Amino acid sequence: MKPILYKKLVPWVLCLALLSLSSCKTQLAPEYDKAIVESLTANTQKLMYFLATIEDEGTTPATYTDRAASYYTLIGAFDALALQAKARPVPDNVATKKINELLQSKGSDPLSSDYPSAFAFTKISETLKKMKETDQKNGIKPFALQAFKGQILIFLDQAITYESFLKR
Amino acid sequence: MSDVTSIINDIKDISTTILKKDITVVKGFSERQVEAIAKQTVIITEGVASGDIDEELKKFFFDGLKAMAENFVNTLKGILSVTLEKLYNAIVDKLWSIVGGVV
Numbered sequence: 001m002k003p004i005l006y007k008k009l010v011p012w013v014l015c016l017a018l019l020s021l022s023s024c025k026t027q028l029a030p031e032y033d034k035a036i037v038e039s040l041t042a043n044t045q046k047l048m049y050f051l052a053t054i055e056d057e058g059t060t061p062a063t064y065t066d067r068a069a070s071y072y073t074l075i076g077a078f079d080a081l082a083l084q085a086k087a088r089p090v091p092d093n094v095a096t097k098k099i100n101e102l103l104q105s106k107g108s109d110p111l112s113s114d115y116p117s118a119f120a121f122t123k124i125s126e127t128l129k130k131m132k133e134t135d136q137k138n139g140i141k142p143f144a145l146q147a148f149k150g151q152i153l154i155f156l157d158q159a160i161t162y163e164s165f166l167k168r
Numbered sequence: 169m170s171d172v173t174s175i176i177n178d179i180k181d182i183s184t185t186i187l188k189k190d191i192t193v194v195k196g197f198s199e200r201q202v203e204a205i206a207k208q209t210v211i212i213t214e215g216v217a218s219g220d221i222d223e224e225l226k227k228f229f230f231d232g233l234k235a236m237a238e239n240f241v242n243t244l245k246g247i248l249s250v251t252l253e254k255l256y257n258a259i260v261d262k263l264w265s266i267v268g269g270v271v
Contacts, residue, residue, distance in 0.1 A: 143215030
């Protein structure tokens, strides 16, 4: 290569090398979404308030109508959160593919087949639906009430921990 | 100019800082979840024994236990992928700063 051509090319090659190196960052998990976390915080407060209004002795179908609107509001809110969480693009790059190949070769599910928070939101909504159905039909007895509350709180913890952790 | 030992030490420092912080979160989350799932199992057992939880609800709560255990593991996997991402990017940043410093 002629020295003059070499001198002209070298700066461009270096620039390209710098650009390719600077794009080496990878993404293995979805972006933190402030709107999801804000909605989750607000709806967690509403959910905790609703659960606190139900006495430990349980409920009877006679008073179901007092709670019906709260059930519908909360079911709608957590269904919406599940949709929002699922709507985020799944990171698609070489690193994710390699990790997923490794996990699948060991018999595990891929990393991003379903976001754990989206799954938890769906389960919270399903639990509220079952709680509403039981409340309306037979009333909720004390141990069943504790089990409904426990199930909701466990899934909430999973969703909150995951969504908060996405804030790098 | 950086030598091999200082590069290794820098990478070790970066990894230790990220892992220490993230492991604290993982440890707290795991302890809370394991305790809560154990309590939930006891509540369901007592509820079935007392008659507060009928056959239909028993199946619903057992399916719930299975789902929460699966999602507990998936949440840990999700957290781990964020940690891996932070580690990878921090190490690449460090290496890039060394190469960039020379260029």
